[in-house]
Every structure is written in structure tokens, then in C-alpha cells.
């Protein structure tokens with residue numbers, strides 16, 4: 648079998664087109680564009696690229712955007728001060744703090760300072776609670792983007808064996824919650840899972856969010872499975888790659904996401920969607 652490509656760029660372009668139209672309508676009615684602020688601390692090279700992509704996406708869909716670049720040695724209190732001013736700014740509907748932030752900062756305290764209605768990353772404790780209870784208003788961007796891709800390719804989740812490898816708060820856990828909400832039968836695997844291969848081979852839908860190149864090999868994938876690769880790693884030649892041994896797994900899977908061009912663009916697109924939702928909510932409440 649040669650797997651069909653799940654093309655994150657194609658799905659993204661379609662959704663970004665819809666967001667752009669909605670942003671134009673919002674602007675015509677409210678005399679302002681939806682606004683996103685991005686806070687970056689320090690000069691982490693990957694963060695610089697991610698923030699740039701997010702600001703470019705804002706431009707593409709017609710949002711107002713505001714980068715706040717803080718120096719590496721900033722204090723927790725200083726970061727919180729910036730967040731509080733953005734919380735109070737009526738032109739800012741959503742904000743995010745690009746992770747990772749320097750180790751001396753209190754990440755929990757900083758993320759908690761983002762007001763719930765502007766938390767477009769949906770990392771708040773409150774958001775995690777809503778997600779678990781199945782009544783969330785905004786969804787964490789990466790797992791939400793994956794669900795959109797599955798929908799676009801008519802990949803049914805209900806009744807399927809779903810295995811999520813990774814249990815982080817930003818990818819693995821919310822991914823499992825969304826698959827469960829879509830009536831999948833969900834297993835979460837992690838670094839302490841015994842015999843990862845046999846757990847993965849159960850999967851009709853396999854999502855890998857580990858952060859290690861080639862952790863998912865062809866012998867771990869059931870014939871015809873749908874394979875979603877969240878990982879963003881560098882291979883021996885320094886090239887961007889996912890967690891999945893793409894060439895070999897493509898011979899076994901029915902569908903597969905590439906890296907780059909799979910989950911990555913969808914994550915940014917869902918951030919735009921969450922900002923639009925936050926802008927509409929803010930407008931309704933005024």
C-alpha cells in the first residue's frame with residue numbers, strides 16, 4: 648500500500664480563506680480587525696521562526712498583530728505586567744506566550760496571567776477542564792488542527808482504535824480528549840509504556856507526539872492505518888523531520904501526514920480560528 652498524503656497546507660489554505668472572509672465581515676461591522684498579541688522571551692531560534700509564522704498568518708487572514716519581544720533576563724513580574732496590559736487592551740482579542748521561555752521564569756504563573764477570554768492557545772487549567780468535560784469554547788491548536796485534517800479527508804474516528812504516543816499538556820492529552828469526544832477508543836502511550844510497538848500496531852489512527860526522529864517505524868504500524876506525525880525534529884543532516892519513518896511507513900499506512908507540511912501549518916491556522924472566536928466573543932460582550 649502507498650499511503651495518501653494528508654496535506655496540511657491544502658487544508659490550511661481552505662480554512663484560512665474562510666477565516667479571512669469572516670475577518671473582513673468582522674472588520675466591516677466592528678471597524679477594527681481581530682487582534683493577536685504574541686509575547687516572545689529571549690532568542691530561541693525555533694521560537695523566532697514560530698512567532699514569525701504566526702505574525703505572517705495574521706497578515707494573511709487580515710488580523711491586527713502585535714509582537715512583544717522581551718529580553719532573556721526579564722523577570723516573571725515584568726512578563727506579567729506586559730500580559731496584564733494586553734489583557735486590558737480592547738484591540739487585542741487573543742494573546743499567547745511562545746514556549747519555551749527561559750528557565751528562571753515561572754511558566755505556570757505567567758500562563759495563568761493571560762485572561763481566560765484571550766487565551767487562544769487554550770493552555771489554561773480552565774480550558775483543560777472544559778475540554779475534559781466536552782464543553783470547550785476554544786481548543787488547543789495542534790490537536791484541533793489534526794481533527795480538522797481528519798474531517799477534511801473524511802476519516803471517521805467513531806469506533807476506531809486510536810493510539811496517541813505522548814502525553815504532554817499541549818499535544819498528547821488534549822489530542823486523546825478530542826479523539827475520545829469523537830467516539831474513538833483511545834490509548835495514550837508514553838515513555839514508560841511497555842512494548843510500544845504492540846500498542847501502536849493496534850491503532851487504526853496513530854498520532855505520534857514524541858519529539859524523536861524515527862521513533863515510529865513501519866513494523867509498529869498496522870496495514871491501512873492513518874498515521875499523524877506531530878513531531879518536529881532534526882535528522883542527521885539537520886533537516887526538519889517528524890517522529891515517523893516516513894518512507895517506510897508510507898508503504899504500510901493508508902494516510903500519512905508529512906513533516907513539514909502536515910500538522911505544523913494546521914496549528915497556526917487553528918490559532919487564527921481561536922483568535923477569531925475570541926474576537927467575536929469580545930464583540931458580543933461589549
Ligand code: NDP
Nearest residue numbers: 813814815818837838839856857858877878879910911914
Ligand atoms: P513533550 O516533550 O512535552 O512530550 C513528549 C512525550 O513523548 C512525553 O509524554 C513523553 O513521555 C513521550 N515520549 C518520549 N520518549 C518516548 C518514547 N521513546 N516512547 C514513547 N513515548 C515517549 O513534547 P510535546 O508534546 O510538546 O511535543 C512533541 C513533539 O511535537 C515535539 O517534536 C514538538 O516539537 C512537536 N510539536 C509540533 C507541533 C506542530 O505544530 N507541528 C506543535 C507542538 C509540538 P513521558 O510523559 O513519559 O515523558
